[in-house]
Amino acid sequence: MKGVHRxxxxxxxxxxxxxxxxxxxxxxxxxxxxxxxxAGEVVFVPAxxxxxxxxxxxxxxxxxxRGRLLRVVEPSPDRVAPPCRFxxxxxxxxxxxxxLEAQQAAHEQILRQAIARATSLAExxxxxxxxxxxxxxxxxxxxxxxFARAERGEVRVGYxxxxxxxxxxxxxxxxxxxxxxxxxxxxxxVLRGAVGEGDVLVSRGASGRPVVEIQWRGQLPPAVWKxxxxxxxxxxxxxxxxxxxxxxxxxxxxxxRTTILGADGSPLxxxxxxxxxxxxxxxxxxxxxxxELAHLDSTRPPHLVELFAGSGTLSVLLGRGAPxxxxxxxxxDAAAPAPGLASFTAVELSPEAVACLRxxxxxxxLAGKVIEADADQHPIPARTDVVVLDPPRGGAPGAARxxxxxxxxxxxxxxxxxxxxxxxLGVILRGGFEITDIEAVELFPQTSHIESIxxxxxxRRPAR
Numbered sequence: 388m389k390g391v392h393r394x395x396x397x398x399x400x401x402x403x404x405x406x407x408x409x410x411x412x413x414x415x416x417x418x419x420x421x422x423x424x425x426a427g428e429v430v431f432v433p434a435x436x437x438x439x440x441x442x443x444x445x446x447x448x449x450x451x452x453r454g455r456l457l458r459v460v461e462p463s464p465d466r467v468a469p470p471c472r473f474x475x476x477x478x479x480x481x482x483x484x485x486x487l488e489a490q491q492a493a494h495e496q497i498l499r500q501a502i503a504r505a506t507s508l509a510e511x512x513x514x515x516x517x518x519x520x521x522x523x524x525x526x527x528x529x530x531x532x533x534f535a536r537a538e539r540g541e542v543r544v545g546y547x548x549x550x551x552x553x554x555x556x557x558x559x560x561x562x563x564x565x566x567x568x569x570x571x572x573x574x575x576x577v578l579r580g581a582v583g584e585g586d587v588l589v590s591r592g593a594s595g596r597p598v599v600e601i602q603w604r605g606q607l608p609p610a611v612w613k614x615x616x617x618x619x620x621x622x623x624x625x626x627x628x629x630x631x632x633x634x635x636x637x638x639x640x641x642x643x644r645t646t647i648l649g650a651d652g653s654p655l656x657x658x659x660x661x662x663x664x665x666x667x668x669x670x671x672x673x674x675x676x677x678x679e680l681a682h683l684d685s686t687r688p689p690h691l692v693e694l695f696a697g698s699g700t701l702s703v704l705l706g707r708g709a710p711x712x713x714x715x716x717x718x719x720d721a722a723a724p725a726p727g728l729a730s731f732t733a734v735e736l737s738p739e740a741v742a743c744l745r746x747x748x749x750x751x752x753l754a755g756k757v758i759e760a761d762a763d764q765h766p767i768p769a770r771t772d773v774v775v776l777d778p779p780r781g782g783a784p785g786a787a788r789x790x791x792x793x794x795x796x797x798x799x800x801x802x803x804x805x806x807x808x809x810x811x812l813g814v815i816l817r818g819g820f821e822i823t824d825i826e827a828v829e830l831f832p833q834t835s836h837i838e839s840i841x842x843x844x845x846x847r848r849p850a851r
Contacts, residue, residue, distance in 0.1 A: 405444065409460060412439040415493040417501065417805060419481035419835035423454075430454045433549060434475075436485045437493070438463025465489035470525065470561060477555045479546040480562060480833035487832060491518055494827050494837045498805050502825070502841075505809030506816055514825055519672050521829035528563050528665045529647060530590035533571060535578055537605065542578040544571050544587065554584075562833060566591045570599065577615070580608040583632075588660050590645040592625030598645055599624060600660045604632040615640045628659045644743070649703050650674035655747055657698045658739035662779075664838075669830040670700055673801065673838065678704035680824055680842040681773050681799045688729040689772035692795075694762035694786050696733035697777070698743040701801070705775055706731040706748060706755045729772075731755035734762040762786060767793035775799045782807025784814070791818025798843040805837055812841060819847040 412421035412435045421435030425445075432443050432454040440461035443454030459466070469475075469483040482490050495516045503510045521527060535544045536554045545557035558572035567589045574587060583605015592598035599615075601607075607629065618624045619641030626641035637659070647663055649655035650671040657663045664670035678701070683689045688708070696702050708728035733755060735741050741759045748755060758765070763785040767774060774795045776783055780803055790798055791814055798815060802808035812822070824842035831838065 406447075407442060407444055407457070408454070409440060409442050410454070412437055412441060412463070414496065415482070415485070415489075415835070417497045417835065417837075420453075425452075428452055432456055433481070434484065435459075436463045436466040437489060438465055473545075473555060473557050473560075476548060477546045477557060478549040479557075479560070481549065481835050483833045487520075487524055490832065491520065491827075491829060493835075494518075494829070497835075498825065498827055498837055498839055501805035501809040502812060502822075505806075506813045506822075508822075514822060517824070517826040519669075519676070519826065519828045521666065521832040522668045523666075524832045525561050526564055526568070527668070527832065528560075529567070529667050530588070530645065530663055530665055531560070531563055531567065533557075533574070533587040533589060534584070535574065535581075535587050535601075536584040537578075537581045540580070542575045542581055544574040544578070563589075564591070566595050567597050570597055574599075577618075578607070578611055580610055582606040590647075590657075590663070592644060592646050593642050594625065596622065596625040598643055598659070599627045600643065601627070601629045602632075602660070603629065607631070612638070626659075630660075647700075649700065649747070651703050651707075651751065653703070653751060655698065655700065655703065656743045658737070658743050661737070661740050661743065662697050664700065664830055666830055669828055669838070673828045673830065673840065674701050674704050676826055676828070676840055677701050677775060677777075677799050677801055678707075680826075680840060681705060681775050681797065683773055683797050685772070688727040689796075690730045690768070690770050691728055691732070691773040691775065692767060692771045693731070693733045694765065694774065694776040694783065695778045696735040696740075696744055696757075696762075697737075698740045699733070699747040701775060701777060702731075702733050702744060702755070703747055703751055703753070706733070706753045707751075709754045729770075732758060732768070734758045734760055734765045736761050765789075767795060769794060771795050773797045773799070775801070777801035778807075780804045780807065782811050784811060787811035787814040791815050791820075793818075796845045800841045800843070802839050802841070803836065805839065808839060808841065812843070815843055819845050821846045 410423035410425050412423045414422045416422045420431040420433045423430050429451045442457045446453045465486045474483045534554045543554045543556040545555045548555050570589045585603035588600040590598050615627045626643035628637050628639045628643035630637040643659040645657040647655050648667050709731040763783050767789045820843040823844045826840040828838045
C-alpha cells in the first residue's frame with residue numbers, strides 16, 4: 388500500500404555508527420589502515436598493526452566499513468612504541484607503530500595483490516618480489532613537504548593530521564636529515580605575522596645547506612621577506628623562493644635549487660619545488676636497479692627512451708652508454724659506463740626540470756636527446772628497444788597504451804603507487820609482454836608508501 392514502509396525482513400537494522408566491537412587485525416592495506424573482519428564484513432582500522440586485537444567504534448556508513456580505534460586490547464608482536472612524540476597526531480608516518488620487518492612484508496603483499504588483481508594473474512604466477520631495505524629508518528629524508536597555517540597571529544608549521552586538513556605543529560621531525568630537521572621549529576618565527584596558509588617544501592641545497600620553497604595563499608608581511616633575505620645572505624640557508632597565490636612570478640633569494648647526490652656520486656640539480664626522492668641513498672638504489680633492469684642483451688646497441696625523466700635522477704645512469712662529450716668534472720671513481728646505446732631520449736614536461744636535466748647530463752659529458760613534452764602523450768619511436776618510465780602517482784595510462792602498441796622489447800616501470808602501476812601493467816601486458824622482475828625499494832620507512840620497479844619483456848608481438 389502506498390505511503391507505508393515495511394522492512395523486507397523482520398531483522399533489526401544495524402546501527403550505522405557508534406557501535407562498539409572487538410576484532411583482530413589480519414593485515415595492513417594500501418593507504419595504511421589495518422584490515423579486520425567482523426562477522427565476515429571487512430573493517431578498516433587506522434593506527435593498528437597485524438595481529439592486534441582492538442576495540443573500535445564502527446562506522447558502517449563508509450564502504451568498506453571503518454573503525455575508530457578506542458584501545459588495543461591485545462597488542463601484536465609487530466606493534467612497537469613509536470620513537471616520535473607526534474606519532475599519534477601527525478599524519479606523516481602512519482606506520483611508525485609497526486615493526487620495520489612487518490612494514491616491509493606488508494609492502495610486498497600490497498604490491499603483489501594489486502598487480503595480481505589488476506592483471507588477472509594469479510599471485511603464484513608472479514615472480515618473487517626482491518626487497519631493498521632502507522639504510523636508515525630515521526633521519527633519512529633530505530626533503531619534505533610541510534604545511535603552515537596562520538592562526539590568531541601565530542603560524543603553525545607541521546604535517547596534516549590523518550584524514551583532515553588540520554595542521555599538527557611539529558618542532559622537530561625524526562625522519563628528516565640533520566640539515567633540514569631544525570626547519571619545522573624555525574619556520575614559525577620566520578613566518579610570524581603572515582595571514583593565510585601554504586605549503587613549505589624543505590630540502591638540501593648548495594653545500595648541504597637548507598633550501599626553503601614557500602607556496603603561500605594569503606599575505607606575507609615585510610618582515611618575512613627581510614628574514615628570508617638575511618638567512619640566505621648570511622649563508623644559513625642556500626636559498627629560498629616564495630610564490631604567492633595569484634602572483635605572476637616567484638621571488639627568489641640566494642640559490643633556491645635543490646642539490647642532491649646523484650646515483651653516480653656527482654651532484655644533481657633539481658629545480659625549486661621540483662620532484663625528487665626523499666632519500667638520497669634510496670634514490671641511488673632505485674636508479675641503479677632501473678639501469679640494470681633496462682639492460683638488454685643484444686647483438687646491436689639498443690635505442691632507449693625514458694619517459695617522465697624529471698631532472699635526471701635515472702637519466703644520469705640510463706644515458707651513460709650514449710656518446711660522451713668532454714666531462715672534466717666527472718669523478719674519477721665513477722662507475723664504468725653502461726654497454727653502448729644506439730640512442731638515448733629523455734622526455735619531460737616541466738621546463739624547469741628539463742633545464743636541470745640538460746645541465747645534469749652536460750656536467751657528466753653525457754649525450755642524449757631531451758624533449759620537453761607530455762610523456763603520457765608522447766609517441767614511442769618505431770625503433771625503440773627499451774622504455775623506462777617513472778610517472779607521478781596518477782600513473783601513465785596514455786604511455787601504457789603507446790608502449791603496448793610499440794615495438795619495444797623491454798619496459799622498466801618505476802612507480803610510487805601500486806594501484807595505478809597495476810592498472811597500467813594490465814594495459815602493457817596486453818601488448819604481448821610478461822613480467823620478469825618485481826622489486827620494492829624502501830624509500831619511505833615508517834609509512835605505507837611503496838616505491839617499486841617492474842620489468843617487462845616482450846614474449847610476442849602486439850596484436851594488430
